[in-house]
Amino acid sequence: MDPLLNAVTKLVALVSPSKIEAIASRLRGTHPSDGEQNLQEVVGTPAARSALGAVMMAWRDTALTGDILAGMLLGAAHTRQQTQRDHNVELVWTGPTTPFVATRRTDQVLLDLIRQAKREVFIVSFVAYDVPSVVAALNDAIDRGVDTRILVEASLTQGGSLLVDPVATMRNAVPSARLYVWTDRPHPFTNGRVHAKVAVADSTIAFLTSANLTGHALEKNMEAGVLLTGGSTPSNLRDHMFALIETKVIRST
Structure with missing residues (x-):
């Protein structure tokens, strides 16, 4: 058989x-x-x-x-x-396209994910700036009552690696979002960085991408990612991010 x-x-x-x-x-x-x-x-x-x-x-x-x-x-x-x-998997691509393969743009996918969120959205990026459309979508989500959380790399003065301060940028842009950094990095993560670029909404949609939360990454660079709808991966990613908060691996700021 x-x-x-x-x-x-x-x-x-x-x-x-x-x-x-x-x-x-x-x-x-x-x-x-x-x-x-x-x-x-x-x-x-x-x-x-x-x-x-x-x-x-x-x-x-x-x-x-x-x-x-x-x-x-x-x-x-x-x-x-x-x-x-x-359980659907979609290719997401920013940069040059061809008429032979259909793809969705990084900025379109991220905006759709935020706009579809009903309960919560968690975004992780190394840096964050020059994304007015994403900022507007996040503030709209907060106005709808969506629990909005963002993890970024910290500045040098906060114990991170950046000369710029993504935390301050996002606090000014999305004042009601909960912001997190990863600064307590024991061995073997000494000198580690927040290099993940992911977003998850309502434990049902997850976006994994090479793109940072910047204008160039979302609209101009050659960036690739996948959008996962349904299945266990979105809920696993959401649970992992919240576990990092609960175990104080990442901290609010």
């Missing part, structure tokens, strides 16, 4: 749900010995035809009816659709 299950899984990953339904319809009432029931005309790409051929070959090694195989295909397709709805 495993070869057939594996073949079914590969096929539903390559073929749209509507085509899976068409294949399942033609399989009902058939048996492995009946051949491929003109199924190849349903799929259009060489990869899909190869995957369909693998399903038919694996089916011939079983005693299952076409009705059972049709049910397997429909069940696998439904599960894949549900998984995609519950």
Whole structure:
């Protein structure tokens, strides 16, 4: 059964749900010995035809009816659709684009994440300045009652590494946000830096990116990231950030 299950899984990953339904319809009432029931005309790409051929070959090694195989295909397709709805991963890119791959811009994704937040948003960046659209979105979120927290690298005078002071910048820009720094860095983290660039909202959406919270990073630099919607990663990231607060690894300022 495993070869057939594996073949079914590969096929539903390559073929749209509507085509899976068409294949399942033609399989009902058939048996492995009946051949491929003109199924190849349903799929259009060489990869899909190869995957369909693998399903038919694996089916011939079983005693299952076409009705059972049709049910397997429909069940696998439904599960894949549900998984995609519950856990989606998107490529995020700032910089030169091409007409061949669709991507979303870093600033658009970050703004959407903040605007969608209903309960809380936590942003981590090395530096932060020259981001008026993000500042406006954060202040709007606070006005909606969203618990807004920001972790940045501290200035030299605060025990960090920067000549500029991101804490002061964000305090002036987003006065009601809770601000954090990482200055107590015991071995092996001596001389470490807040180099993560992440944002998480409501434990359901997480954005991991190479971009700092700066105008150039969000709009001009070549930056890459991923947006994760659903699944366990957003909630794990949120819980980790709050655990760093609770264990006093990072401190409010």
